[in-house]
Amino acid sequence: MKRPFILILVSIFLLPLVVRPAIASEIWIFAIFGLGLNLLLGYTGLLSFGQSTFFGSAAYVAGWLLKFYGINAFLALGIGVGVGAASAALVGYLCVQRSGLYFIMLTFALNQLFYFTAYQWTSVTGGEDGMPGIPRPVLLGIDFKDPLVYYAFVSVLFLISLYAMKRIVESPLGKILQAIRENEIRAEAVGYNVPRFKLLAFIIGGAFSGLAGVLYAMLFGIVPLEAISFVFSGNVVFATLIGGSGSLYGPVIGSFVFIWLSESVSTLWARWPLLLGMAFVIVVLFLRGGIVEAWSRFWLWRSSKQKN
Amino acid sequence: MAILETKKLTKAFGALTAVNDVSLAVEAGTLHSIIGPNGAGKTTLFNLLTGTFPPSSGRILYDGRDITGTPASRIAHLGLARSYQRTTVFPAFSLLDNVWTAAFATGNSWSGLMWRRTDRYPEVTERARQALSDVGLSSKSNQLAREISHGEHRQLELAIALAAAPRVLLLDEPAAGLSPDETRKMVALVRALKGRYTIVLIEHKMDIIMSVSDRISVMHFGSLIAEGTPEEIQKNPEVRRAYLGGVAA
Incomplete structure (x- = not known):
């Protein structure tokens, strides 16, 4: 565990x-985004494609408030978590009524609904151009404009998220979701009301997604339309599966591999998604257990060799 | 006093009436068996009692209270726990986690639901261990449910029901698919539970039924055709006809 x-x-x-920072x-x-998805995908067995x-919703709302009202960064993060959780409550309430393929299609369809709303509502979201000009406000006298300082801030929030998720999956709730x-x-x-627990998983996952969304908006200073598109939904599923959906650290490793590959290899080779496809x-x-499983299998294999 | 009662309970799936006008009273502290040929509607009756689906008509009374239409997830909290004919457990969990999950559901409080580690619930864990030891699976508590034998699955099935600390146990063919030797063990187990719980037992194997039951109800094509003590049922001509296809009598 250590x-x-x-x-x-x-x-x-x-x-x-x-x-680069x-x-x-x-x-x-x-990785924070992936942690939220994995509570649904890995622990509850619900594939959310939305x-x-x-x-995106959290990024837009918090981004808007940061841009026009210059709110405090902590407040922006809190609002992001709230918007993420609230939108997940709404979407989750509709989705948990169905199961299997219908559930997956519903998460996807509702994602599209939000996407096209953002696409059309250009006066607020900027449509295809995205919502630019989101500041990184000064917090407690620390200027986040320095990329390394912002990196430290993100790292701390990631560690807090990881700790929170660890507590959740080791709690009775984690056990109940896995039982489902x-x-x-x-x-x-x-004696468990299954739809209600699924909804709870959705809301928690949404809160993590919201936190990630606001951090993303502040990182790049813009909310691109892709942030609410199915491509992003797919990417996080993709990264989590590659990392390993069966464990707490799977999505962290997946995010590492996915972002690093997409940012570094994409400059060398335009067809880089081919690599991801193969992976x-x-x-x-x-x-099926992703990189985490490969890793544990490797150690098992090594220790069995050493015994011989 | 009857702890569990049905009044004119009926369930129809389209043209098929799986349970037809069944009125049944289970006395507290007894072992009441329900027998009948395949397709007689026994499991459907259990599904109605545990809220898997609502009845088409009729009422279910538990401890004098009308519980008709109570959803399945509430039933366990009322003190009714069931086991399944086809093994229905949590395969990737250890045996202890299987029963722990059931024990937690009906525990005193859900405080710390999202935050406290599962090993910090000593009273729940204690109840879970007790349920495992009641069915004789203590030594395998850390094994995964998917790795144990069919006979052990049947024991685990029972342990999950016991972990809920119920007042009434509904056992759906606990000896399904067991060898003669395993069946004997299961009968001994059920007999040991008798008296501690009110038990409603569905079973096919006549020797089991006759040796452990206080009362027996016989179902045939969805209806109750007889009820009585084991001796009365053995002598009943209508029951013989149902079982032997009209040849005897």
Whole structure:
């Protein structure tokens, strides 16, 4: 339990030496986004294809308030968490009524609804041009305009998020959500109101997405239309699956791989998504537990060799 | 006093009336069996009692209270717990986690639901361990449910129901698919539980039924055709006809 945490701490310190601080920040922001999705995907067994709904909504609302009312950064983050949770409550309420394929399609369809609203409502969201000019306000005398300072801020929030998610998945709620994933009928019969717990998972996941959305908006100073599009929803599912949806750290590793590849390889080779596609096929066919499973299998293999 | 009662309970799926006008009274503290040929509507009756779906008509009384239409997730909190004919557990969980999840649901409080670690609920864990030891699975508590044998699955099935600390146990063919030896163990287990709980038992195997039941109700094509003590049921000509397809009598 200690080792992954130390690895993450070391990565946080080393990462800015290897990549630009903006990319380093994006990795941890995307990891927060992934943590939220994974509560649904990995723990509850619900494939949501609409996570960018909450990410984007929070980014737009908090971005608007930052831009025109110059609100405090903490307030912006709080509002982002609130908007993420509230939009997830709305979407989740409609989605948990159905299961399986219908559930997935509903999350997708509602995402599209939000996307086209943002697309059409140009006076607020800027439509295809995005919503530019979002400031990074000074907080407690610290100027976040310095990319490294902002990186430190993002890292701290990521660690807090990771800790919160760890507590949640190790709590009775985490157990109940996994019980729903394992056997919905029995979970209901032993006394859990399954739709209500699914909704709770949605709301918590939405809150994490909202936090990530606001951090993203402040990082790049803009809310691009993609932030609420299905591409973003797909990316976070993709990253989480590659990292490993079965474990707490899967989405963190997935985000690391996904953002790093997309930011560094994309400048070298325009067809880089091909690599991701191949990685995805390998994961789906051979490694359902993603990189986390590959890692644990490797250690198992090594320790069995050492014994011989 | 009857702890669980149905009044003219009926469930129709389209043209098929799976449960037809069933009025049944289960006395507190007894073991009441429901027998009948395949497709007689026994499991459907259980599904009605536990709120899996609502009845088409009729009423269900528990402890004198009308619980007709109560959703499945509320039923366990009232003190009714069931086991399933086809094993219905949490495969990726350890045996202890399987029963822990059931024990927590009906625990005294859900405080710390989102924050406290699951190993910080000593009274829930204690109840879970007790349920496992009641069915004789203590030694395997850390094994995963997907790794144990069919016979052990049947025991776990029962342990999950016990962990809810119910007043009434509804057991749907606990010995389904068991070998003669395992069946004997299961019968001993059910007999040990007798008296501690009110038990409603669905079973096919006649030898089990006759040896453990206080009362027996016989279902046939959705209706109750007889009720009585094991001796009375054995002598009942209508029951023989239902079981032997009209040849006897």
